[in-house]
Amino acid sequence: MIILQQLKTRLGEAKGSWVDELPGVLWAYRTTPRESTQETPFSLVYGREAVIPSEIGEETWRIKSYDNSGNSESQKIDLDLLDEKREAAERIIHVYENKIARAYDDKVRPCKFKEGDLVLRKK
Known part of the structure; x- marks a missing residue:
């Protein structure tokens, strides 16, 4: 779902070129830290952070060292x-997960129905 949203954002009007944009979207997804783990998926798989392609040509501390x-x-x-x-x-x-569960529980209000109450039933 997130990948599809990113593709739609990056493509804009050029809907037919999603194949060209997919590697960049996947790279961004894999190298962005997740709130739930505070790590990037790349680092959890390979044990180190990825070198971003824009860093390769630049003289960053990481490249110099x-x-x-x-x-x-x-x-x-x-x-x-x-x-x-x-x-x-x-x-x-x-x-x-506990933080999310507490936030959900704070928003949920228990409803008690009595016999004869009218309720909206979805099909």
């Missing part, structure tokens, strides 16, 4: 910490 010789060691450490990151995200999800 990249060391190819220590990359495999750094990747091993990130993968070792991935389980802990996922467990932390799971705890955050439980807190988020």
